[in-house]
Amino acid sequence: MTLEGQRALVTGGGRGIGRAIAGALTETGARVGILGRDEATLRDAVAAGAAADFAVCDVRDAASVAAALGRLSGGHGFDIAVANAGAVETGPFLRSDAERFRRMVEINLIGTVNLFHAALPAMLERRRGRLIAIASTAGHRGYPYVSAYTAAKHAVIGLVKSLALETARSGVTVNAVCPGYADTDMAAASIDNVAAKTGKSRDDALAALLRDNPQGRLVAPAEVAAAVLYLCGASSDAVTGQSLMINGGEF
Template structure:
């Protein structure tokens, strides 16, 4: 599985944001490996990029999907060791559920920490030594506005995203002064299947229509709409670019102005 030096690895590559990230980094000339647990979604992602290449939308190699449970230490170490040098790592894998604190189960708490924080820790820990040795690399964390503020009914999710943002800042402090950077993107609600599931849960619990439930989400911030996956990908594109070589330890908030950096 040896690859070129311009290799980008994206966790959660088969999801809504993940697909946009794959497109962005392919267009920037990276060979992209998408990690995920669903073989079906990864096959769909591969087929989508093959069709785009056949249609002349890209002259770069299609995205390659690799099945990997990024919360498992042995599996992440095995997969990343086989890939070779990683130039860009985007920690995008995650999960989100909502419940009042008193109804949040320990299982849900552990699941959120594993998917949103431990996965990023395992992947980043594996690639950082090589990046430092080559004195070049980019690590980007897809966090959330929930990493910077607390909102009701999101104890497990918010805590795990705070942990992810804290990890991004620690990595930035450790690589400061090198050619490696660590930054985070913190969007509000993004138009993805995960958000659609959240809307459905809100509708079921409150008796609202799905349209009213989604409106409640968009009304919670100044943007007045959902963030598009491509907007998240564009922010990542900036962080991995040469133009951002001096940007390290920053969190870029995508919410229309509700949370100040």
């Protein structure tokens, strides 16, 4: 597959799954821009060849996102926009106040909304484009101690389903990719958190995270990137409003 001549944008593209997606898109010939809050991480990703350019940007700020897209695309818009930036906070529901829920909605849902708002007009004008949200298996089922994150990811899936219907005849597709626990710094932080709170070893903490995964392993970022590539190709023109699970058969 080639995406030669296409422009792609990945939020949270400096590390983990976002960097893997940016690198995979670059390898197929797309010119990739990445957004994030850590300039050093973004610079490193560009220097390593994962992307062509970057902009420091907080995806929760709609004006900042729109300005970054305009600069990175040279005013031409993007063919592919991947909303990957996200965050998770853990804790029981009764210790998860409204502010925690707002934080999770702002980064996981509103960050996706802002990217899609900024990227969609140029796609509609060209009558072709790909909007992809990196959601989570937590967008489809509940998990204990992450109610705020789970609620936000459910909202992302609802956005994808609704926007896909609005754009169904426009040439633009809207989909989500939903990984289970992936081999990223976010998963490493979760493992450390479980170990610290329970006194378990890191190996036992990892086993606890993977107990519902029939394959018994973390998802590789490259596997998520491969799913994104499929959704960007011409063979997926009829795929919209879908959530592609990358979860080792968990459900």
